[in-house]
Amino acid sequence: MSEKQDTKSRILDAAEKLFGLKGFDATSLRDITAEAQVNLAAVNYHFQSKDSLIDAVIARRIEPVNRRRMEMLDAAGSHPNLKQILTAFLAPVLDQDLGSVVPLLGRMMSDPTQFVEKVFRKHLAQISQRFQEALQEQLPELAPAELLWRTHFTVGVMTHLMSLSQVLPALTGGLCDISDRQALIERVVTFAAAGYRARAAEPALTEGKG
Amino acid sequence: MSEKQDTKSRILDAAEKLFGLKGFDATSLRDITAEAQVNLAAVNYHFQSKDSLIDAVIARRIEPVNRRRMEMLDAAGSHPNLKQILTAFLAPVLDQDLGSVVPLLGRMMSDPTQFVEKVFRKHLAQISQRFQEALQEQLPELAPAELLWRTHFTVGVMTHLMSLSQVLPALTGGLCDISDRQALIERVVTFAAAGYRARAAEPALTEGKG
DNA sequence: GTCTATAGGTTGATAGAC
DNA sequence: GTCTATCAACCTATAGAC
Numbered sequence: 001m002s003e004k005q006d007t008k009s010r011i012l013d014a015a016e017k018l019f020g021l022k023g024f025d026a027t028s029l030r031d032i033t034a035e036a037q038v039n040l041a042a043v044n045y046h047f048q049s050k051d052s053l054i055d056a057v058i059a060r061r062i063e064p065v066n067r068r069r070m071e072m073l074d075a076a077g078s079h080p081n082l083k084q085i086l087t088a089f090l091a092p093v094l095d096q097d098l099g100s101v102v103p104l105l106g107r108m109m110s111d112p113t114q115f116v117e118k119v120f121r122k123h124l125a126q127i128s129q130r131f132q133e134a135l136q137e138q139l140p141e142l143a144p145a146e147l148l149w150r151t152h153f154t155v156g157v158m159t160h161l162m163s164l165s166q167v168l169p170a171l172t173g174g175l176c177d178i179s180d181r182q183a184l185i186e187r188v189v190t191f192a193a194a195g196y197r198a199r200a201a202e203p204a205l206t207e208g209k210g
Numbered sequence: 211m212s213e214k215q216d217t218k219s220r221i222l223d224a225a226e227k228l229f230g231l232k233g234f235d236a237t238s239l240r241d242i243t244a245e246a247q248v249n250l251a252a253v254n255y256h257f258q259s260k261d262s263l264i265d266a267v268i269a270r271r272i273e274p275v276n277r278r279r280m281e282m283l284d285a286a287g288s289h290p291n292l293k294q295i296l297t298a299f300l301a302p303v304l305d306q307d308l309g310s311v312v313p314l315l316g317r318m319m320s321d322p323t324q325f326v327e328k329v330f331r332k333h334l335a336q337i338s339q340r341f342q343e344a345l346q347e348q349l350p351e352l353a354p355a356e357l358l359w360r361t362h363f364t365v366g367v368m369t370h371l372m373s374l375s376q377v378l379p380a381l382t383g384g385l386c387d388i389s390d391r392q393a394l395i396e397r398v399v400t401f402a403a404a405g406y407r408a409r410a411a412e413p414a415l416t417e418g419k420g
Numbered sequence: 421g422t423c424t425a426t427a428g429g430t431t432g433a434t435a436g437a438c
Numbered sequence: 439g440t441c442t443a444t445c446a447a448c449c450t451a452t453a454g455a456c
Contacts (some may be wrong), residue, residue, distance in 0.1 A: 007421080022323060025235035028449065039423060044451060046421090103322070110320035110373045112313070113232060116380055145385045146397075152378070152386060153367045153401050160366025163320045168362070170326055175355045176362060186411045187356075191363050194408035195401035217439080238431065249441055254433060256439090 008046045010036040013100075015057045020103030021166075024054055024111065055118065058108055061101050062123045068092035069127060073134065082196060085134045086189045090158055094185050098165055098178060106162030109155070139196060146200050154192040161188070218256045220246040223310075225267045230313030231376075234264055234321065265328065268318055271311050272333045278302035279337060283344065292406060295344045296399045300368055304395050308375055308388065316372030319365070349406060356410050364402040371398070 005013070014036035018027040029050055033040045047053040072088035073080060080088070096102050108119055120128075128151075136147055161168075161178070168176050178184060215223070224246035228237040239260055243250045257263040282298035283290060290298070306312050318329055330338075338361075346357055371378075371388070378386050388394060 023233075023235060023321065025233060026323070029451090030449080039421095040450095041424085041452080042422070048451095050450065106320075106322070110316075110370070111233065112316070112374050112377050113236070115374065116377050120381060148382050148385050149397055150401055152370070152374075152382075153398065156367040156370025157363045158366070159370050159373075160320070160362070163369075164322050164325065164362075167322050167326050171330060172355075172358050172362075175358050187359055188363065190408050190411050191360055191405040194404040198400050198404035201396045201400050239433090240431080249439095250432095251434080251442085252440070258433095260432065 007036075007038050007042050010038055011043055011046060011053070012057055012060060015053055016061070016104050017100045019054070019057060020100055020107060023107055029053075057104065058119065059123070061096070061104060062108070062119075065092045065096070065105075066123065066127050070130070073131070079137065080134055082135070082138045082193050083189050085131060085138065086154070086192050086196075087185065089131055089154075090188055090192075091185045093158060094161065094188070095181055102162045102165050106159060106165065109159040110163050135196070142196075142200065147196075150192075150196050153195060157188055157192060217246075217248050217252050220248055221253055221256060221263070222267055222270060225263055226271070226314050227310045229264070229267060230310050230317060233317055239263075267314065268329065269333070271306070271314060272318070272329075275302045275306070275315075276333065276337050280340070283341070289347065290344055292345070292348045292403050293399050295341060295348065296364070296402050296406075297395065299341055299364075300398055300402075301395045303368060304371065304398070305391055312372045312375050316369060316375065319369040320373050345406070352406075352410065357406075360402075360406050363405060367398055367402060 011032060015027070015032045018031050018035060021027075022031075029043050030040060032053075033043060043050070043053060047056055069088055069092050072091065073085065076084040076088060093105060094102070096105065109115070132147065132151065135151065136142070136144065139147060142150075161184075164171065165178055168178050221242060225237070225242045228241050228245060231237075232241075239253050240250060242263075243253060253260070253263060257266055279298055279302050282301065283295065286294040286298060303315060304312070306315065319325070342357065342361065345361065346352070346354065349357060352360075371394075374381065375388055378388055
């Protein structure tokens with residue numbers, strides 16, 4: 001759409017695209033400035049360092065997602081049910097641009113190297129707490145640790161969808177089409193909600209038939 | 211245990227550890243040879259290129275996992291139930307060394323760049339087909355595409371566990387302890403089995419209360 | 421703000437002695 | 439098989455002209 005953009009935005013757009021496509025380490029500043037059609041020195045002028053650029057690229061996309069999550073959770077009232085909570089958590093992510101934002105967020109979520117410091121503590125700790133409380137209210141019989149495990153599992157479903165979003169059609173011979181967002185979100189929510197509601201295994205008993 | 215190892219194995223061990231810790235791109239051959247305490251040129255002598263080394267590192271760990279998966283699936287008889295199928299698929303992965311193999315497999319599964327060619331087509335396509343058939347037999351009411359989606363979700367749960375295995379205790383304030391493998395496997399199987407069994411959403415209807 | 425030029429370091433890979 | 443030495447290419451970052 002917009003023919004002309006300022007240098008800073010062009011760099012952010014190009015970085016986002018390439019980080020998602022090739023990963024943070026495999027993308028050089030030269031790759032980015034070539035894609036953005038700006039001068040190499042512009043990156044350091046506007047963002048000081050590659051590491052700060054990564055921070056900026058991530059923050060630009062995760063913060064609006066988190067705001068939308070809170071909006072949707074609030075909109076569901078003071079006692080949102082399980083599917084409303086899960087939808088508020090997942091939909092804002094899966095509704096993003098499949099060509100750049102989704103792969104970027106996938107890289108961000110699945111790279112353990114600096115995930116704790118760069119992503120979780122800065123952007124996810126607070127909102128996770130809020131959703132965890134809402135979930136616990138709907139699932140009072142679930143021990144907090146068990147609830148946390150299942151949230152970790154659900155985040156895994158979401159993360160893997162984002163990481164492999166670009167290759168999923170090829171992987172499944174076209175059977176899994178990721179472009180219908182609404183259907184995808186409902187699918188994930190259905191799957192995760194059933195997982196949350198599963199009766200926790202009782203370690204002391206011999207296991208029953210599956 | 212083994213004090214003395216041949217150069218080739220030392221390189222594989224060091225590469226596995228560092229690839230898991232820092233990722234494929236961020237790990238240089240010099241990092242690897244320093245860790246393995248071997249000469250830099252030894253890598254190219256034994257493995258030709260970094261890319262071939264990555265292949266070798268992956269193949270060494272995924273192939274035994276796949277053999278074990280098939281063993282467990284076969285051991286469950288000709289009509290394994292859902293939990294038996296899921297356990298056969300997940301347990302051989304989650305039972306691996308948490309300090310090196312699990313993080314490596316996590317990197318491998320969550321890097322979309324060459325996942326299709328380097329990992330899926332070479333190591334996962336065939337076994338996926340076999341498990342998909344077993345699952346379909348137990349879940350005949352589920353459309354093949356829907357089944358595939360849920361398998362993708364389940365692989366996401368597994369992958370995210372592997373990717374963040376090193377940081378999960380720190381992330382959850384120690385609440386989620388990954389060292390009890392048996393309990394973890396049961397937790398994942400319980401969650402995924404419930405997800406597989408969830409009634410598929412019917413797009414035409416207005417949604418019921420969650 | 422944008423550019424050129426370049427510093428200073430790392431990378432994967434190889435040639436050739438032993 | 440293992441080593442030293444090295445190449446050519448690449449990297450991030452910055453200094454300084456405009």
